[in-house]
Amino acid sequence: MNINNLEIYQFLIKILNNKPKKINSTKMLIDLIETQIDKGEENFEIPVRVSRKLLYSNATGEVIESVQEKTVQNYKAKNLQQELDKTIDEQQVSRDFFSNLGIRPVICENATEGNQAKEFWMELQRIDNSFNQEVKSALVNDDANFKVAQPHIPANRLDIVYEKTKFDEIKISRRAKFFFNKDGELILRKPKGIAFMLYLVVGYISNWIILFSSILLFVMYVYSKSVWLIYLSFTYIVVLTLFSFSAHKNKYKRLHSLVQRRIIKAPEFLLHIDQFNADLELNRPTDFNIAKITEYYSSCPICQSRILVDYGDETYKYYMVGRCRNAPDAHVYTFDRVTLKGFFLGHEAYLK
Numbered sequence: 001m002n003i004n005n006l007e008i009y010q011f012l013i014k015i016l017n018n019k020p021k022k023i024n025s026t027k028m029l030i031d032l033i034e035t036q037i038d039k040g041e042e043n044f045e046i047p048v049r050v051s052r053k054l055l056y057s058n059a060t061g062e063v064i065e066s067v068q069e070k071t072v073q074n075y076k077a078k079n080l081q082q083e084l085d086k087t088i089d090e091q092q093v094s095r096d097f098f099s100n101l102g103i104r105p106v107i108c109e110n111a112t113e114g115n116q117a118k119e120f121w122m123e124l125q126r127i128d129n130s131f132n133q134e135v136k137s138a139l140v141n142d143d144a145n146f147k148v149a150q151p152h153i154p155a156n157r158l159d160i161v162y163e164k165t166k167f168d169e170i171k172i173s174r175r176a177k178f179f180f181n182k183d184g185e186l187i188l189r190k191p192k193g194i195a196f197m198l199y200l201v202v203g204y205i206s207n208w209i210i211l212f213s214s215i216l217l218f219v220m221y222v223y224s225k226s227v228w229l230i231y232l233s234f235t236y237i238v239v240l241t242l243f244s245f246s247a248h249k250n251k252y253k254r255l256h257s258l259v260q261r262r263i264i265k266a267p268e269f270l271l272h273i274d275q276f277n278a279d280l281e282l283n284r285p286t287d288f289n290i291a292k293i294t295e296y297y298s299s300c301p302i303c304q305s306r307i308l309v310d311y312g313d314e315t316y317k318y319y320m321v322g323r324c325r326n327a328p329d330a331h332v333y334t335f336d337r338v339t340l341k342g343f344f345l346g347h348e349a350y351l352k
């Protein structure tokens with residue numbers, strides 16, 4: 001295929017700009033490639049180096065002089081690479097584009113010694129295309145109706161990185177809006193935090209009071225020997241028991257476990273009816289515990305579906321795991337809310 005470096009850079013800018021959510025890494029990548037196009041002039045073969053601070057300052061709008069070295073240290077070449085790889089692998093078009101070219105864009109950084117500033121640049125490296133060719137020829141020989149999804153990523157690339165949805169994109173319920181502040185946080189020792197606990201305790205107690213008094217009522221009806229009343233109150237109790245049990249399990253028991261687990265699936269009553277998924281985590285940045293509504297997600301390297309955090313099954317009983325929405329039981333990844341990294345939990349030969 002005859003295509004020059006400029007066209008590759010322009011293609012990369014296009015797919016990065018198409019992302020609905022642009023995190024800082026995305027913006028830094030766009031800036032890096034745009035600088036390459038602007039400064040590369042006639043010769044796009046020579047990579048243009050850009051300082052990390054400048055990229056960060058352009059991405060965040062922060063004045064470059066006030067950017068702290070400590071802040072930008074979180075952005076390493078490998079982080080930008082992960083974001084770039086994810087963007088490319090997310091879509092069939094971009095996967096095919098690079099696999100047909102046999103080229104992969106690689107983000108490089110200089111080894112910083114002393115006070116030398118960190119710089120990034122992009123190299124277009126040739127990749128061994130034989131893996132894809134083999135799969136393609138195997139597919140041609142097969143029955144035409146038998147379609148195999150092409151494993152486009154070798155097995156060692158099954159690592160994922162989680163991201164957090166911005167809080168203003170999570171819709172919460174009115175009740176949650178009352179207790180949680182505008183950042184989705186609830187400081188447990190502050191008045192609203194105490195009010196929230198009281199609300200839970202009162203709810204929990206009345207849950208059982210209502211259930212037991214209904215059973216009492218039922219017993220009274222049994223003594224009254226009115227068959228009609230017995231049937232009616234029995235049905236009522238069955239329904240009420242189901243509700244109470246569900247509230248016990250999904251609301252009270254789950255919230256109670258937040259203290260030990262530090263992260264749980266947010267109970268329904270905190271979420272708006274349109275919000276299908278969210279997590280609730282407990283942080284301790286100060287002396288107080290702070291509960292925060294949040295949502296972790298990632299993209300499945302196997303099938304490109306969204307990965308959401310969920311409870312582990314029997315095998316991973318005490319862990320939260322990342323489950324892909326397309327194959328929640330097969331494409332399972334570890335989840336670590338501190339490092340935000342995830343590893344495939346299936347066998348490493350899964351894609352072979």
Ligand SMILES: [Zn+2]
Pocket residue numbers: 300301302303304305324325326327331
């Ligand atoms: Zn998947």
